[in-house]
Structure formats: structure tokens, C-alpha cells
Amino acid sequence: MTVKPNYSRPLDIKHGRVDMSHGSGGRAMAQLITELFAAAFDNEYLSQGNDGALLPQAAGRLVMATDSHVVSPLFFAGGDIGSLSVHGTLNDVAMMGAQPLYLSASFILEEGFLLRDLERIALSMARASKEAGVPIVTGDTKVVEHGKGDGVFITTTGVGVVREGVVLSGDKAEPGDKILLSGTIGDHGMAILSQREGLSFSAPIVSDSAALHGLVAAMLDSGAQLRVLRDPTRGGLATTLNEIAGQSGVGMMLYESAIPVNLPVEAACEFLGLDPLYVANEGKLVAICAPEDAQHLLAVMRAHPLAENASIIGEVLEDAHGFVQLTTRMGGRRVVDWLAGEQLPRIC
Amino acid sequence: MKYVDEFRNGILAKNIAANIAREVNPNGQSRSPHPNPKGEGTNERSRESQNIRTYRLMEFCGGHTHAISRYGLIDLLPASVRLIHGPGCPVCVLPIGRVDQAIRLAREAGVILCTYADTLRVPASDNLSLMRARAQGSDVRMIYSTQDALKIARENPLREVVFLAIGFETTTPPTAVAVRQASVEGLKNFSILCDHVLTPAAMHAILKVAGGVALDGFIGPAHVSTIIGSKPYEPFADDYGKPVVIAGFEPLDVMQAILMLVRQINDGRAVVENEFTRAVTREGNLKAQQLVAEVFELRDTFEWRGLGSVPDSALKLRPAFAAFDAELKFSVDYVAVPDNKACECAAILRGQKRPQECKIFGTVCTPENPIGSCMVSSEGACAAHYAFGRFRETA
Numbered sequence: 064m065t066v067k068p069n070y071s072r073p074l075d076i077k078h079g080r081v082d083m084s085h086g087s088g089g090r091a092m093a094q095l096i097t098e099l100f101a102a103a104f105d106n107e108y109l110s111q112g113n114d115g116a117l118l119p120q121a122a123g124r125l126v127m128a129t130d131s132h133v134v135s136p137l138f139f140a141g142g143d144i145g146s147l148s149v150h151g152t153l154n155d156v157a158m159m160g161a162q163p164l165y166l167s168a169s170f171i172l173e174e175g176f177l178l179r180d181l182e183r184i185a186l187s188m189a190r191a192s193k194e195a196g197v198p199i200v201t202g203d204t205k206v207v208e209h210g211k212g213d214g215v216f217i218t219t220t221g222v223g224v225v226r227e228g229v230v231l232s233g234d235k236a237e238p239g240d241k242i243l244l245s246g247t248i249g250d251h252g253m254a255i256l257s258q259r260e261g262l263s264f265s266a267p268i269v270s271d272s273a274a275l276h277g278l279v280a281a282m283l284d285s286g287a288q289l290r291v292l293r294d295p296t297r298g299g300l301a302t303t304l305n306e307i308a309g310q311s312g313v314g315m316m317l318y319e320s321a322i323p324v325n326l327p328v329e330a331a332c333e334f335l336g337l338d339p340l341y342v343a344n345e346g347k348l349v350a351i352c353a354p355e356d357a358q359h360l361l362a363v364m365r366a367h368p369l370a371e372n373a374s375i376i377g378e379v380l381e382d383a384h385g386f387v388q389l390t391t392r393m394g395g396r397r398v399v400d401w402l403a404g405e406q407l408p409r410i411c
Numbered sequence: 412m413k414y415v416d417e418f419r420n421g422i423l424a425k426n427i428a429a430n431i432a433r434e435v436n437p438n439g440q441s442r443s444p445h446p447n448p449k450g451e452g453t454n455e456r457s458r459e460s461q462n463i464r465t466y467r468l469m470e471f472c473g474g475h476t477h478a479i480s481r482y483g484l485i486d487l488l489p490a491s492v493r494l495i496h497g498p499g500c501p502v503c504v505l506p507i508g509r510v511d512q513a514i515r516l517a518r519e520a521g522v523i524l525c526t527y528a529d530t531l532r533v534p535a536s537d538n539l540s541l542m543r544a545r546a547q548g549s550d551v552r553m554i555y556s557t558q559d560a561l562k563i564a565r566e567n568p569l570r571e572v573v574f575l576a577i578g579f580e581t582t583t584p585p586t587a588v589a590v591r592q593a594s595v596e597g598l599k600n601f602s603i604l605c606d607h608v609l610t611p612a613a614m615h616a617i618l619k620v621a622g623g624v625a626l627d628g629f630i631g632p633a634h635v636s637t638i639i640g641s642k643p644y645e646p647f648a649d650d651y652g653k654p655v656v657i658a659g660f661e662p663l664d665v666m667q668a669i670l671m672l673v674r675q676i677n678d679g680r681a682v683v684e685n686e687f688t689r690a691v692t693r694e695g696n697l698k699a700q701q702l703v704a705e706v707f708e709l710r711d712t713f714e715w716r717g718l719g720s721v722p723d724s725a726l727k728l729r730p731a732f733a734a735f736d737a738e739l740k741f742s743v744d745y746v747a748v749p750d751n752k753a754c755e756c757a758a759i760l761r762g763q764k765r766p767q768e769c770k771i772f773g774t775v776c777t778p779e780n781p782i783g784s785c786m787v788s789s790e791g792a793c794a795a796h797y798a799f800g801r802f803r804e805t806a
Contacts, residue, residue: 395483403778
């Protein structure tokens, strides 16, 4: 009697769905990992096939950042949860002034999720990771029962190294410093929201989701005295600046007319009663630098494709109350406060 | 953005500001109202020792309060023009008992309770709000339109769906549409808790309140006036001698309306003028008015936060639509509940106090943890001052 060769039917990505066996630790899980994730992410560390990735000695201080991604809809103009989960974490690493080196990816899948959607997400992550030059070296998959997840949740962790002499931190802003913004605000949040609400515009709103470490490298190369870098994601520009003001114990004055907003974003915000200052970005950064270096830094940023619309949007002030203020286009002033609760549309 | 940027033009704003300054102080040296962008010495706009007349103008609507704070218009105005926030914020004037009613329905009657955004956060009795009731398991849903509530009712035929209908004349027509639609469709699981209120009644109440705020004129509502027209404000000019200028919600609208009011006051005139001609006529939206009249009738009296019980100031469903009246359907009575003792919302809604004059403003009462309703909605006087104007007290 001859032993039959090992054979298992390939994963039916076209018609199949995630079921509980894909998280059970058995053959089905191994197959999902091999045929879907490993096939997409393939790199020398992942193919070690061990519980963790063994990585070479890093040259410099390490930065590590993690980010969980839940987004509805999963696919949107300008990206999807896959590319977002790569960009989001890369940017957190980059805001520390680090060159990202490796990523991990952990998936929580809901029973019944379409395998073809999962493959689309994995391929999108693979593309984003390849473009960024940062491999996904380890990962994990869990499956939760139907109704206990929202399709797919992805947590990514990134590791990077900081070059010698670079120390960026939210507590380093000083009165007199200039505040620079790399481009238009609100694009990601309004891309998601307008899709969710079924709003359409003559030019669709596209998420700005992008990996910023290349831009950061150029900014570090410029020699400008950078104090703080941060990406204004959830909570938008207003929240990010309030965080920095709080950490540094300073106030800020922004100029409304210097803050770029794309027209459809402005229109959608107007329509829904939202303020773009509080809407999420996924491919923008805020930089705070010494005043004498601001113009040079601005020129360097504008020369980079991800910051063509960069501008100096304000300055750091001495203020014991830590108010972030704005000079409006009208010439009046107001506070730009923390967001209270959720941003909700107004009634009348 | 077309049709918006034109009304947010900073250069025009400065021109209007200069005109206001000239009207207010015709002989005065041209003291520039232009702000100091560094935020230094902000409150030093010297209230002149000379006898300059003051202009106490109430902006009735929360929409105006929001615009004034958001664009920092105070910085463009002379010190003698004082803006007083009015009660025109739908969630602000809703008394605790009305929110309690909705919470009781959601918790005890097990209905799907639908309402507009900010209403979810209004503090109610027992340290509850609709949002907290939701966290405790009640089915409370935020909707953008009455059509969403109808949709939820159609999709859940075995559940009762109640729409907590709040707002001034702007939000009433969409509720009327929904009720009529439900009636035509024979939608038996849909009803409304009707808390729709009327603007002119509240303005009367403001002027009649004993020891009330002294006013020289009103900045009249924008969106409300698109529905009711400018005619209902004529008694305020004719009988009370208060000028009214109806203004849009954009910053230039507000500036222009202030200029028009100052001119009326200087001329000793009191008439209803319409700055918001691109949207408001004297008669208003007759079709919407007919629709509302078909579905609703006046309540004898309605309790407002701050204004107390005001006769003929709110609406209820007509008997023909009684089947859609949640108050009848679930026999959930209104029980009046006093406001928190430390909270000054009532006086603020009457225009008698400013948010910063409330002891708990910015300490116990913040947008994250509101004690009174004025701290909830972005149109509320306290929330607007907290979010946009707080720096003025520190300078």
C-alpha cells in the first residue's frame, strides 16, 4: 500500500469566507497564513517561519510604535485598511525622527469575512510596505465569531532607528518657534465620512494616506533645528497642536489663512457642520522648528512631492494657559480647543 | 468656496468694522478696532470715559453666537457694542424633564429612541443623558434626518421607534413631513416626542421677563426666518420699539446686521430690516408653513429652560395625527425637574448673565462634563465661549 502524497485543496479565495477554523491553530490557519499572508508579504524574515523574526543588529537608538486600525468602510478613495495600517505605523515611527526598518501585522478577523476582500487588503499592505521599503516580518491571526468584530481589525507595530543627534519630542516647542504644516488638512477624514454618508462631489475626496518617512528624512537632512514632528491623525490638526502645547507648556497663534484646505473637503465640512481643523489626516505632518530655520525648512518640504503645499501656519507663544489660538480670516481671534466628545453636526 | 467665501471676506469685514466704529463714535478719533495678533493687552479696549452710548444687541440664535465666537468678531467691534447671547439653541432650552421623558421611553418602554446629535449629551436627572442611557444598554440612535428615523421604523417592524423631535421652526417642517409620510404608509411603530418650539414666543418672553435684560435691538434668526419670514418680528419693532435685523449665519452677515442695528438706534428708528435677503422674504416659506399647520397645533404652554412656562410657545400634534404622539401612545407624562442649583444656564438663556459669570463655568462644567445644557451644543453660549473665547479672560 502506497502512502498518498500530502495534498490539500488550495484556499478558495474567490468564493470562500473566513470561518472559525482559520483561527484555531490547525491546518486551516496554517493554510490561510501561507497562501494569503505569506504569499503577499514574502520576505526573508517572514520566511524564517518561526514564532518571531530574528533581526540583524540595529545601528542606533531604536524607536517602536504601534497602532490599531479600525475603519469603516474598509475600502475608500485613496486607500483601504491595509495601506492605512502600514502608513499609520510607519508615520508614528517617522515622527520620532526615525528611519522605519520593520513592521509586524496582527489581524483580528470576523467569521464570515470574504477571503477575496482579505486578499485585497493583504496585497494592499504588501504594496504599501514594498513602496516604503519596510518589510512585514512577523504577524498573527485571530478569528472572532460573527457579530463580534467589524470585518477586520489590523494592528501593526513598527521598529526604526534614529540617526545620531536627532532628538524630537512634543515637549521641545519654545516660544518664538515656527509651526509648519506639510499640506492640506481633513482629506482622509472627509474621504471616509463622505463615502459613509453617500455624499458625492464633482471631484471625489481622496484620502491623503501616505508614508512620510521619506519626507522626514529630507527634513532631517536640511539641517534645520527641528523640535517636534507629529502627524495630525485622529482629532486633526487642532488636537495635535493642543497636545504639543500641553507637553511643552506653551501657547500658539495660528493664521487661518495659511492653513490649506482642499475645496471639496471644505465644502463637505461646511455641509456636515464640521471643522476641518478636527478632521483626521493620514499623510500630513506638523513640524515645529527654530524661527531662523523656518524658511529653509519650508523650501525643503515644498520640494518633496508629499509636501508641495506646505506652509508656515503659525508660531509658538509664551502662554501659561497653554491656549492654541487662531487669527481668523476675519481678523478676529479665537481659541482652537481640544475636541469635546465627538464632532457632531449641528441641528439648526 | 462659492457662496461662502464671499461672506467670510476679511477685507470686507474690516470695512464694515470701520463703518460701525464711525457710526458708534462719529466725532471720535479713528481708533482702529484691528486686533493685536500677538494677543497682548486684549481687554484694553478702553471703555471711554467720555459718554459714549452703548448698543446692547441680542443675537437670538445659537448659530449667530457660534459664528461670532468662531470668527472672533468681538475683536472687530468697538467696546460700546455689546452682544448678548439669546436662547435660540434648540438643545439649550430643552428642560431636564423633557430629556428625562425620552430616557424613560428608551429605558422602560424599550423603544428605539432616535434624535439629533447634541441632544444625546444633554444632562438629565440621575446623572443620566441619552448617551449614558445608551452605554447602559438602551437603544438610542443618532440620526441626521427624520428620514433616517422612518427608515429605522420600516426596518424594525417589531420594535417601537420614537423620534425625539426638537428644534425651532427650522426643524419642524421635516418632522411634519415624516409624520405625514408615516401616516400615509400606515407605519404603526413610529411616533414622535414633540418638543418643537417657537421663536417669536421666546422673544416675547425675553422682553417680558421681570427684571429682564435691557436690550437695544435684536439680530434676528437666519434659518428660522427662511421658514417664518420677517413678518412675525414686526411686533417687536412696532410694540416694543426694538429694532430687528434678520441676519445670515456667515460672519459678514453678522457684521452688516450690527451696522444696520447701530444705524437704526442712532436714527431712533425701530423697524424690521432684512440683511439675509438671499434667503428670507417677508412671508417666508408658505409651503412649509402650511405643512406645519396641517400636522401641528399650539400647545397651551410649554416649559423652557431659563424662560419657565411660556404660553403658546411650542407645538404638539393635531388630533388627526394622535396615533404618532409618543406622549399619548406610551402615556409618558412630563415631570418638571429643577436645574442644578449652581448652574446659571437659566440666566444666561435670558441674556442676564454671561457664561464666564457662572461659578462652575470651566471648572465643574466643561464640554466633556456639562452640568447645564448651554455647555453641550456648539451653539450654546457656554460651549461657544469655552471653545473659542476663553483666552479673553486671561489677558
